[in-house]
Amino acid sequence: MLDIQQLQIQLGDNQLNYHQQINSGDIVTLQGVSGVGKSSLLLCIAGFIQPVRGLISWQGTQISSQPIEQRPVAMLFQENNLFEHISVLKNARLGTANIGDTEIFAAAKELQITEQMQKMPLQLSGGQRQRVGLLRTLLRPEPLILLDEPFAELDNQTRTIAANWVNKIARAQNKTVLLVTHQMEDVDILADRNWLME
């Protein structure tokens, strides 16, 4: 279980408060108006923002004091998910030492980006880049997956394909997913629970 207890983040003049329990293996969508603190929460769980107070625990172990590298978290940022100077395939291999190219290419095929794997990130469209990042994040071994607007740049058809793929992989590997989205369609396809932030 992911246990977020009385967590408080200070962002400029804004104070953001969170308190929530999320069961292992659940996919939870996060919704709310811009600025409500959805991305900040993900960044805090991943270790990039230090909370003012409160605790984050995973399976009973407190992780909020752990360094980024030791947290059981894989995160997809809204942008800047790829190193621009190395190929897409090399980008996809990073952090996925547990799996081989066969699985990467199988996932790429499902996400319809096989043709892009040998290219450089600059040659890809925004949607293609996002799917490469998504592929890598889901294939990483960490059990807790944080996805910050992963389908924002995808057309409706590709969005459905990507969402279904996330659903399949997360369920098969029993991953716990927190996913920020503004689309109800994503909630319908993926969510065990929708966390509406106010």
Add this chain to the structure above:
Amino acid sequence: MFTKSSNIAGLLFILIISSVTVLAFQGLIGFSQRGADLALLEDSYFHSILLFSIKQALLSALLSTLLAWPIARAIYYYPNIFFKQTFLSLSLLCFVLPTLVLITGFVSLLGLSGFITPFLGEDWSLYGLQGILLAHVYMNLPFAVRAMHLQLQSIPDSSWILARQLKFSRWQRFRLIEIPSLSANASLIFGFICILCFNSFAVVLALGGGPQSTTLEVAIYQALKYDFNIPEALTLAWSQFAIAGVFFLLLYRSSSVPWLSKDSTEKRWIPCISKTTKGIYLLIYTGTFVFMLMPLLALLPGVLAANYSIDLIVDVLQALSLTLILGVLSAVSAMLIAYCIMLPIRNAAQRGQLRLQNTLQWLANHTLIAPAMVLSVGLYILFLPLIDLDQLGIIFVLILNTLLILPFAIQQIRARVLQYDNDYALLYQSLKLNFQQRISIEWGYIKPIMLSTFALVLLISMGDVAIFSIFGNDNLQTLPWLIYQYAGSYRIHEASFASAILLLVYFIILLKIERAKYHA
């Protein structure tokens, strides 16, 4: 950033560099048995050299930066201009050109019996402020052009596309896109040139022409060499160190990470320019090209008139080999040390510890402002009773050369690695990459700047005369030292020949590195 152990390596190097400076000053203080001569601070002689040092440095930096601007614009807005790559390579050559070679060229052109002197009127003299400014502008203007051109190139295509879509006027483009891209680093470029000129030695020594045109660095040299007045040298050295140090600190505080977006290798959206503007740019560009080429071409008559013998060629080739060996060793060491030193600085930057970042940067770069003459002489005096400097002097040449080129290496790679962290710190931390993976990915990103920086510091190191003059010996001669000896014994043709060989090697290295950088 990286782990604590990698931080320690960087901090250790900073400590060692600082210790060398402390030891050098200690060597001078210990030898004279007394400290600085503070009464000198109220002497009019001191005031005049201080004022002149500041005046010539500010003027040199101002002229170089202001003149570089239109030239950088010309090559940016007119990307297909003829021989652009050669122009950029030549610009780098001018910056690293051994001062002796440059002065030989200038004297042939503008000296008492120079080719151009008869056309400059009776009042013209290469010696004094105008000669110093000319040489400083010659060396630093091309550096400023390259730096500004790089800044302009970093304007993302999206900015130009947006400007076009919003139908910006020429003035709006200038004010809203070009100025912000340059302003972030213009003060850094100006300050950097200012410090280089403030500490200028060989140019002022050769072209100063008298006590009214002396800088602190030359005065230190004179106090040590002619009067062996160590208290006076120390006062001058402390003054130079303090002024340049404060200036350097201000410089680093005011600078920021360059106004850059992610790398864009292809520049497709550069605003079109009118035919008239094109003509003006062409004129500016050609004029600069001629200005940069003339002192180099002026060496040719001397080369043609040289009396070639086997001895001359063997001497030149032997000296060239030693120059290359020392240069490569110094440059490789400086690059490794610079990278290690940047690790704790990057960590501080990532954590927002600005004060710590500035302090580490200042310490790491302080050899840029520490008087080279004091470092060399101080260490020489300190180690003379302890070590056989005739035998081991060459090791000191290597160490001091490494220290003096280190700030250039740090200066060059700093912006790039900080930008890397700026763009990718979240990503590489999130991916939990190990040290080897991080280095291998980062190498792909910094390889071009590492190669060009290696070339830059290699060439600067190869041009050294000052350190070799103290620690070198006659059995082992570097090529610049050989040129100095030829020139000193009025063998001007041989000096021109040796200069031309050195220039040729410089140019070959530059072309190789520019090509390697292009393919990186």
